Ligand SMILES: Nc1ncnc2c1ncn2[C@@H]1O[C@H](COP(=O)(O)OP(=O)(O)O)[C@@H](O)[C@H]1O
């Protein structure tokens with residue numbers, strides 16, 4: 001239920017809390033061409049694993065937030081649920097029925113709508129906005145009760161919708177180009193609500209808007225939800241917006257959901273290291289913000305063509321679990337893990353290093369010296385002596401061109417449960433498994 | 435307050451387009467102290483980017499700075515100009531007016547003392563030259579400019595900062611010295627790029643957005659500028675990467691004492707980075723002051739509105755207080771001669787139909803607001819009737 005205005009007078013309150021949408025092991029892989037970047041990142045011709053096994057329920061009347069950084073698969077989840085894209089595996093049930101078993105999706109399409117980020121691209125620029133709002137009524141042959149004159153009824157319905165979203169009927173004959181972004185998003189909302197759906201996917205609906213206008217649209221969406229008893233899947237990268245509008249939140253990283261929790265709990269007591277880092281990195285509108293220390297996540301999100309084994313967050317996680325018996329500080333372990341990742345990706349410029357050394361000395365530099373130089377370049381923390389030696393030995397193998405031996409030498413000592421086992425659960429992290 | 439390094443007075447920049455005259459920046463004034471981060475915040479189209487371009491003299495046709503001054507502290511140059519012409523209007527005390535300097539002096543100054551970084555780093559690099567070489571060229575341009583301001587031209591001209599540098603100094607570099615290359619690697623290291631020696635040999639498309647943004651900062655640092663103008667440097671980035679870049683900018687700031695003008699639409703970024711702030715609306719600074727002035731005692735209803743519209747991360751229950759209406763057009767003929775915010779202002783009064791000047795507001799010495807309420811208390815009795823501005 002929306003926190004803002006408990007819906008007292010709306011009809012089927014009794015069904016609140018039941019799952020309207022159930023998503024199980026949903027997967028969407030794209031088998032597209034290989035970009036140069038992916039080749040460089042070592043992804044080869046693997047498919048893009050945009051969504052890779054996500055499960056959740058959206059209960060009637062609630063807003064489930066789906067949050068994560070760009071490219072993590074949020075929009076693909078929304079589109080796959082609505083069957084705008086077909087999943088490569090997994091299932092979606094709507095109101096108890098698996099969609100895959102429905103021969104005809106018309107009823108579902110009527111009942112489940114989507115609102116996109118870019119209000120300019122989702123409305124036909126050559127069509128007066130009134131017609132855009134009327135279009136779904138015509139496509140689905142509304143009104144279905146057969147009463148009155150259909151054209152008149154549609155006309156009235158469009159007028160009612162457009163006023164409800166805060167515009168005036170005098171604006172119905174105008175074209176999208178004559179409206180601001182916020183007004184167009186209101187028109188988009190009117191169109192999405194035309195057929196009185198139960199479920200709406202809101203895909204970054206305010207991300208293209210200025211903050212003053214965003215606030216208007218967010219308030220409108222919250223009001224409409226309680227008025228029409230809507231269920232929302234709210235997709236956004238903006239944690240402030242997510243917190244404001246959502247009842248429960250699912251956090252995505254690299255095609256997977258890493259944590260699901262009630263909104264309040266997620267923000268006050270984040271569990272998964274990624275959720276924690278994500279929250280920490282948002283700058284607060286607060287005078288104390290300058291004093292707040294942020295320890296930002298290092299590095300970038302890996303390619304979804306070639307996600308890390310085990311826990312996908314492990315290449316950036318500030319809490320990777322060292323193997324039993326290895327007593328080492330996180331910072332040191334992180335540094336070693338980074339070297340191992342680079343060895344796995346063969347991403348160490350051995351030749352450049354050798355050449356640079358050759359220029360400054362007589363003759364070909366030996367592997368040991370190349371390894372020492374690589375070590376200086378790649379490891380910027382003080383490692384305990386045994387670890388320093390071990391890493392140095394690994395780099396010596398790299399200098400000799402024996403990448404697999406290097407990888408194996410380091411794996412033996414440093415392999416973590418975070419790379420071997422895929423974590424599961426409400427909080428998908430080995431730190432939270434019994 | 436100390437002596438400013440930058441003093442902007444009445445800056446006015448217009449675009450003369452087929453649709454008409456656009457008043458992108460309108461009588462903007464502010465001071466920036468050495469070593470501080472001065473923030474400019476506002477919604478899209480409010481004139482932030484054009485202000486930035488005006489500061490570094492990069493406004494292109496059909497745009498033109500039509501009025502005002504950009505004073506920059508450069509005692510030696512100020513003295514020399516005064517020696518040549520005791521009555522010069524281009525120098526005032528230790529400051530010189532960038533707009534009144536002759537072209538060569540202005541370019542030389544702009545290329546060495548100012549640097550700018552942009553929202554989109556991709557468009558700032560030549561895709562067919564390695565990142566290291568492009569930064570080395572910036573180093574080279576700087577070195578030669580100091581030695582002989584007219585001798586260099588770069589292969590990267592036309593791209594972002596290098597375009598900026600090269601239009602500054604008429605240059606070409608076909609030769610980049612080993613020293614400059616080493617310096618480029620150092621700079622990449624400074625901005626936190628791991629394994630900078632090998633990354634220097636890569637091309638822009640091999641960098642992620644965050645890495646490329648760092649590389650652009652490295653390139654900006656190559657000229658050892660006194661003033662860095664950063665226009666939405668983290669807007670295109672994910673929050674975790676934004677946090678990295680803001681930390682890097684903060685560290686560099688602390689280390690080099692570089693003066694920064696930081697432009698953003700994000701109040702959180704302002705809170706994290708800035709000492710003093712100007713709020714832009716419809717081409718004007720509607721309020722300026724310290725961060726405390728703006729956050730604790732906002733004087734202009736637009737500033738209040740911006741704060742009320744921002745969803746807070748630490749409190750989910752607050753209902754948002756949006757500003758009604760839409761961001762206005764800056765087309766001269768559509769700009770009424772009144773407070774530009776009046777049609778959206780919940781406190782608009784009949785007096786507001788006359789354009790308000792800047793008033794002193796409560797708080798720090800530099801706290802000013804372009805609103806009658808900075809001078810007079812609000813009296814609901816003076817309010818304009820509801821619907822006063824509705825379209826007829
Ligand atoms: N090259 C240009 N030609 C015409 N108008 C421009 C140009 N650049 C900016 N403008 C106009 O100047 C105004 C201010 O724009 P800008 O400074 O980019 O705003 P902000 O950076 O705050 O989003 C806008 O109305 C914009 O359309």
Ligand code: SF4
Pocket residue numbers: 272273274311312313314315317318319320321418423428429430431
């Ligand atoms: S499973 Fe390991 S790598 Fe993944 S989030 Fe937990 S601690 Fe970090």
Ligand code: SF4
Pocket residue numbers: 734735736773774775776777779780781782783786790804805806807
């Ligand atoms: S001058 Fe008047 S209309 Fe403008 S912001 Fe102040 S009170 Fe509002």
Ligand SMILES: [Mg+2]
Pocket residue numbers: 482483665666
């Ligand atoms: Mg801008």
